[in-house]
Amino acid sequence: MKMSVDRESVGFIGVGFMGQGMARNLLDKGFALTVMGHRNRKPVEELVAAGAAEATSPRELAARSRVIFLCVTGSAQVESVLKGESGIIAGAQPGTVVVDCSTSDPTVTVRLAQELEAAGLHMADAPLGGTPTQAAQGKLSAMIGATPEVFARIKPACEAWAEKVVHIGPVGDGHKMKLLNNFLSMGYAAIYAEALTLGQKVGITPQTFDSVVRGGRMDCGFYQTFMQYVLERNRDAHKFTLANALKDVRYLESVANAAGIANPVGNAVKNSFAGAVANGKGEDYVPMLSDWIAGLNSVSLVKE
Secondary structure, three states, X not given: OOOOOOOOOEEEEOOOOOHHHHHXXXXXXXXXXXXXXXXXXXXXXXXXXXXXXXXXXXXXXXXXXXXXXXXOOXXXXXXXXXOOOOOHHHHOOOOOEEEEOOOOOHHHHHHHHHHHHHOOOEXXXXXXXXXXXXXXXXXXXXXXXOXXXXXXXXXXXXHXXXXXXXXXXXXXXHHHHHHHHHHHHHHHHHHHHHHHHHHHHOOOOHHHHHHHHOOOOOOOHXXXXXHHHHHHOOHHHOOOXXXXXXXXXXXXXXXXXXXXXXXXXHHHHHHHHHHHHHHHHOOOEHHHHHHHHHHHOOXXXXXX
């Protein structure tokens, strides 16, 4: 594909569930792309076959890129790829923008942004809304924290993989909004799991429950992917791990503590996930929280 001369070269670190689809959309829409993988070689090889270049370190990737997307687990991983002899800061050209698409701790994001500015670089946070399927389709949403100038630079690349791009405010505000969004979704998950368990215990099967909720005011996209697992046992209906969900609600707790507000519902949601993760369920996906809560109450949500 012919490259557009007005598009900045892009680097992408973290081509997993979400990142692979995002990176492929950047390629398909004409961006020169360099990727770096981690443990799983398959998505890297597929992207290279489609026209991407591969870097062996964040430093090498940074030397080839003017806008760098990070789609990793959280703040600790972001800091790891930024710093050190082989990190992005060591290899980046002045003016390079690092865009953190992870769900990270906003206080860490602001600190890292200050460190990047001191090194002549820029940072934006652009956490994601959506699923791996939507990532592949280029239909994610992005909540962006950045200066107006940086936002204008990264918007074309973000629009390659997102159908909704919203400039929330300065650096850190994207991650704040993402944590609020994930509080809602993980809160739904905890409530669904408890409601389904209670229903089964008193004779209302998940199938009956769904026949009432689906299509009504309490229906939504998150409910549908959650229930696709509950009803059809489709493990891949919503590929977001319980360990990652727990990380996010812990970040939310940190933000609430820093803001000085009581968040009793947030703590209850956190404890639902913490119990499952502490008992070895961390790599299960979010809808599978329903099986954990049901098991605690000696019921099964599996259709007999």
